[in-house]
Amino acid sequence: MSVTQQAIHEHLRPRSFFRSLSPIDWVYAILLFAGAIFAYHKYSYLMSYYGVIIMFAAAAGLSVFGWYWKSIRVLLAVVAAVSLVAVTLYEPAVAALKAQGMSGREAIAALSSFTDKVHHRFLFTYLLSSTSAIMWMSALFILATVTYFVHLFSRNVFIGKVASAMTWSAVAMGLIGMMVRWRESYLIGLDVGHIPVSNLYEVFILFSIVTALIYLHYEHKYKTRTMGGFVLLVISAAIAFLLWFQFDQNGGAIEPLVPALKSYWMKIHVPANFIGYGSFSLAAMLGLFYLLIDHAKDPKRFSPILAMVIVFIVGAPLALYKFGISSFTDAGLAFGTVFLTMGGLWLLGFGSVRAIRHIGYDNLPKMEVMDDIMHKAVGLGFGFFTLATVLGALWAAEAWGGFWSWDPKETWALIVWLNYAAWLHLRLTKGWRGTPLAWWAVVGLFVTTFAFLGVNMFLSGLHSYGRL
């Protein structure tokens, strides 16, 4: 009887969110706030009033985020611990700054040649300097992409776990790299220091991290790793761009902020934007996967690869026209690229159908699940993109005296917003599902990419910080 009463009691006990928290949850939150209070105590003289509010709001937000998704607690603990170690490795630079009157950049450059602390030097040079950490992130993301595909083909559970672990590690390394870079910027000069979300190099890291986290969340929620390869493809593309930008364009240098960017708004506007971009990209990659499976099931359905070929046939001459061909070498390279890409696409189209049939539909993610995640990602992205656009408008009102100036970046943000607003109305009100929305999501990625990169490359305007 007492057992049944206990059971009844158990089922009828008021269920409170706070009561469901474990002691670890509380320790986690307390540590977050302790960190915030410590930072406030030590650095409040460098922060604006709103900066302080944002910091404490971030502590609260991360607490709730960690309570809701437990893995975040571990991630943050690791990132915090390693970042602290990494930051202490910079102490010789701080000392050199003080003692030898070096400039911040010289001091940091000299760090890897400090010979008296050999073990530190190794850690610093190969693991924890911001550049190394970001290199590790890049490598891990690319390895994870490959591993996820291996998992998809082999259906080996262990390989899947390895892929997830790699992705988590990549996220951790990326975040550590950003933390260290943040610190580095302050070493270069107190007035130079700023959160690393201010230029193209930094936001590409942010994009990779955010997209990976959103993906990991759905992986955790839907208990499937079969979608990882496709989603991480877009991250790998971002990494490829990042590496090109860093090594070919020297885009990785920390630069001081232009006056218009010196505002607390940047801390919330940019990350919110990238939650949007990340979600939309994830939705598009799932859309692509969806369409490939769709095409494999019924070859009469239009293949997304064929669509890519068509876009390429139209796009390549336009690109050539834009960038111009001045020599035979250029022309050779251009035609070579065109043929290679066409060949690659053909192989991809042909190969993907074969591969999908080889894997078998039962071992692929369920179509309804992909459709559902696509919808959720677009919803999440739309919410945060709305938030980011509104925050951007408020910022513009403060910096330029008007909420909206029809600057190309603003206009393209509106276009992206309208595009996904239409998408969501089609799904929620008109009841559309599956293939047409998958197509729309893939096209949406092109619109989003143009808003994110194309505007900076082809159009000029007020948002000229992320210049290529």
Place this chain on the structure above:
Amino acid sequence: MTTQETQAASNTRRSVVLDFLGSMNLAITILVVIAIASVIGTVLKQNQNYNDYIIQFGPFWHEYFKMLRLYDVYGSLWFLLLLAFLVVSTSVCIYRNLPTMLQEMRNFRLNAQLKTLSTMENARSWQVEQDEGVLSQLHRFLNVNGYRTREKQHEGRRVIAGMRGKFNRVGYLLAHTGIVVICVGAFLNAKFDLTVRHWLGQLMPVPNNVQIQSVSDFPAKAVLQPGQSFAFRGSTQIPEGQSANYTLLNMGNGVLLQYLPFSIELKKFTVEQYNTGQPKEFKSELIIHDPRLKQPLHKTISVNHPLEYRGYNIFQASFGDGGSHLKLKLWPFFTPKLHTLEVNSTVNSQATVDTRQGPLTLEFANFKKFNVFPAPKNDPQHHKFKNYGPSVIFRVRDKQGVAREYVNYMSPIEFDGRYFFLTGMRSSVSEDYRYLHIPADDKYTIKRFMDFEAALSNGPLVTRIAEKTVDRLMKTQSVPGMDKMKSTVVNSMVNLEDRFLYGGYEAIDAQIKKMAKTKDQQAKMADAYNKVLTSLLQAVYVDVLKQDGVIKSAQDITQAQERFYFDAIDAIRQLYLYGSPFYVQLTDFKQVQESTLQITRSPGNFVLILGCAMLIAGVFLLFYISHQRLWLVLYRDEDGKQQLLFAGSGNRNTADFRKHYKDLADRLDSLLKA
């Protein structure tokens, strides 16, 4: 027709219109059409000069584009109508859905039919014993899971209906109302009243191409007193130490003068810099003078930190020169004697100089204290930026009114270890500057170059040096009959130098082409001319150095001096293209800056922010709250057995709700078993 019938007919007509305006297809179409229309304005540069458009598209397309207002898409009537259409469509949607939504939020649907419930996707039933305690426990079960409950006794059955997440419906209302509110706010902030008065002819803006010297020259129909306009965005330029009580509003192709109820004095404008030279902050120290204030209000504004005063917002928008004092030295070209001329002037004013070409006007257009540009790629310090120091921009205008624009840098600038005075020239604003690199001497001045140039312009001196050169040549290689030829040779040498000075290598080339026919002859001749010219130029240079007392003989020339020679010749060979008969050297300055403030009155801000908050709250409520309903029905089946039916539905994320329902049903199951 009876009144009732008319009523009915107008009702149907109304509902047809509403059906159309509120339809989802229309809404989605408008969203997509606005998106596509917006693209035009980003691809086509907006609000440029008509001439630029004509050059770009040709006169034929230009007319059509102009007619369609493609050069100002976002201000065009058709685009505003599209936006208005969106607002109307959204409003109709809200109007039509509001009653249903409110109903949905209040109604627990206690009257749902048993048959409907039992055929729902999420439904399960149990056979239970009659027990009064069960009912309250069932209530409690729904309550602890976050559902509010209502109960009703139907004929022979008891229905407990639970509901949670009704804020999803609030989300719908907030998000859509938010859009409308934002548009209303934007409308309030737009200078709509002024536009209407402009159309009605009550306001006559002064066209942009009409120059106005002072504020008092504005005609009455272009002037607005404080309070005469609802919302505006204006721009005011104030030089340091001066004040303004007005702002200028752009209206069509002209400007209006809007007076402010206070006056703004610019005490000081500063550009703070990082140690790399890039700008860190633009700051204006302002003093507000207002009869309402006991003491003037001191306030510093900067980018991102505007001032709000009496409903007016003052932003740091831009800056420029407010009439810096300049001290200049004019060095003449092409004269044997270097008579320099001192000129004192200010930016935005002019000075007249008499030259051999007649009077020339110097118009000083701008002064910049810092010129930070991307550093050359091979910069040894790997700096991304380099400060080129102060510069002055001026135009030299002749009697005919033809002008060239120049930019001259005050200090010599280093390139590959050598220092040069940089001076750029262009004949029209659409061109890029073409730069002349004048080498600086070992004291970092322009003197030696000017001395060298003056010596080359000194006919008698050049002739003397040519003679000496010829003498020397004749000494080393005696050619019979050379004596007679001497004067001819000297003459042609001087001639060649003259041609070079006033026409560069191009003039010599032209002469060669005239005299020699075949390519072979031309090449031989060019070679000979080059040798002769070089020997003369070098001899003149050596003479200049000797006069200067730097060297005693040609053997003393250092490597640096030799390099200077080549750099100087490089500059001199282009001098004939320079177009100005003098070099303007900036010797001293006192900077007076000017700050451009943006002054706005935006009464719609509150509405806009409210709308934004509604939109964001609405979107998140819509996505993250699902309106969910549960029903528990106790009834007797045909066999008279007591049954409990548990059914549920959710309006969002049905897959998630399915899981949630299953979880609840399982727990209900174990509860019932207990």
